[in-house]
Amino acid sequence: MELVEKDIAERLEAATALLERTLSWIEERQSALTGDVERISATVEAGRREAELAQKLADTERELAEFKAADAQTTLNPLRRTVPAATTEMLAKHGVGEGPVDVRTLDAALSGLSLEQRIAVKSQLLRAGAIA
Numbered sequence: 146m147e148l149v150e151k152d153i154a155e156r157l158e159a160a161t162a163l164l165e166r167t168l169s170w171i172e173e174r175q176s177a178l179t180g181d182v183e184r185i186s187a188t189v190e191a192g193r194r195e196a197e198l199a200q201k202l203a204d205t206e207r208e209l210a211e212f213k214a215a216d217a218q219t220t221l222n223p224l225r226r227t228v229p230a231a232t233t234e235m236l237a238k239h240g241v242g243e244g245p246v247d248v249r250t251l252d253a254a255l256s257g258l259s260l261e262q263r264i265a266v267k268s269q270l271l272r273a274g275a276i277a
Contacts, residue, residue: 228273232266246275 236246239254251270255263270276 228269228275232269235266246270248276251276 236251236254241250241254251267255266258266267276
């Protein structure tokens with residue numbers, strides 16, 4: 146009977162050792178699989194982040210294009226500014242009326258003024274957006 150018990154004990158020890166090695170192998174595989182899953186989910190999240198950033202970039206580029214278009218319109222059509230009454234009266238005497246003024250017509254109308262006065266009148270008209 147002692148021999149049978151010894152045989153059973155040896156077989157139990159061998160089975161225990163085999164189970165420990167198997168458990169160790171399973172734990173190693175599980176940690177490797179968990180690492181793979183973490184890398185996959187990180188890759189998916191990075192893909193989503195790239196898509197979000199690409200959308201934000203497209204939105205920003207669109208807003209920039211709209212801003213540039215609005216800025217170009219403002220530059221081409223400045224807000225109406227008034228010209229001093231004395232300048233308007235002097236131009237009206239020479240036949241220059243409302244709206245954009247041709248530079249040649251303006252030069253003819255300003256021929257009687259000094260150089261400084263002509264520069265002042267032209268700068269006023271330029272600021273008002275009246276010079277074509």
